[in-house]
Amino acid sequence: MKESLLMKIQTGVDIIEVERIKEAIEKQGEAFLKNVYTKNEIDYCENTNKMKYQHYAARFAAKEAVFKAISSKISTNEDDILNKIEIKNEESGKPIVNLEKLNITGIIDMDLSISHLKDYAVASFTVLFES
Numbered sequence: 001m002k003e004s005l006l007m008k009i010q011t012g013v014d015i016i017e018v019e020r021i022k023e024a025i026e027k028q029g030e031a032f033l034k035n036v037y038t039k040n041e042i043d044y045c046e047n048t049n050k051m052k053y054q055h056y057a058a059r060f061a062a063k064e065a066v067f068k069a070i071s072s073k074i075s076t077n078e079d080d081i082l083n084k085i086e087i088k089n090e091e092s093g094k095p096i097v098n099l100e101k102l103n104i105t106g107i108i109d110m111d112l113s114i115s116h117l118k119d120y121a122v123a124s125f126t127v128l129f130e131s
């Protein structure tokens with residue numbers, strides 16, 4: 001119990017319409033993709049299965065959820081950081097977050113969960129910081 005006083009938990013959640021991301025990709029193309037996604041993420045969304053816009057939307061929601069949880073630890077604004085937050089998948093398919101491109105110290109553990117339907121994608125992120 002005493003140890004928990006030395007830690008701080010932060011959570012973030014986000015939901016997005018798949019159509020919004022589809023439109024952004026169709027209208028802005030490469031510029032939008034490069035601004036938001038890493039090359040690994042684009043490869044995953046383009047090649048995993050036929051739900052590519054759901055995968056893109058889920059990653060967008062995940063980045064927003066991560067941003068909400070870490071915003072007190074960063075100084076840049078949201079637009080500058082989306083492609084610095086990388087969503088990867090373990091072999092099992094479980095999503096994980098790579099924050100190496102952001103200089104955030106004191107992270108003890110973090111966890112991401114993603115779900116998507118035809119029209120919506122949702123993500124929930126939890127991070128445990130040293131306080």
Ligand SMILES: CC(C)(COP(=O)(O)OP(=O)(O)OC[C@H]1O[C@@H](n2cnc3c(N)ncnc32)[C@H](O)[C@@H]1OP(=O)(O)O)[C@@H](O)C(=O)NCCC(=O)NCCS
Pocket residue numbers: 054055058089092093094095113114115116117
């Ligand atoms: C992994 C599983 C939970 C995904 O659930 P789903 O309802 O098919 O799909 P959702 O839209 O809710 O979730 C998809 C996301 O789950 C995440 N995911 C995949 N495998 C995962 C795993 N092993 N652990 C945690 N998350 C996982 C991924 O992030 C995926 O999105 P992405 O490919 O864009 O990264 C599901 O396919 C599964 O394997 N279930 C096992 C239990 C089962 O068979 N239940 C059937 C009950 S009728």
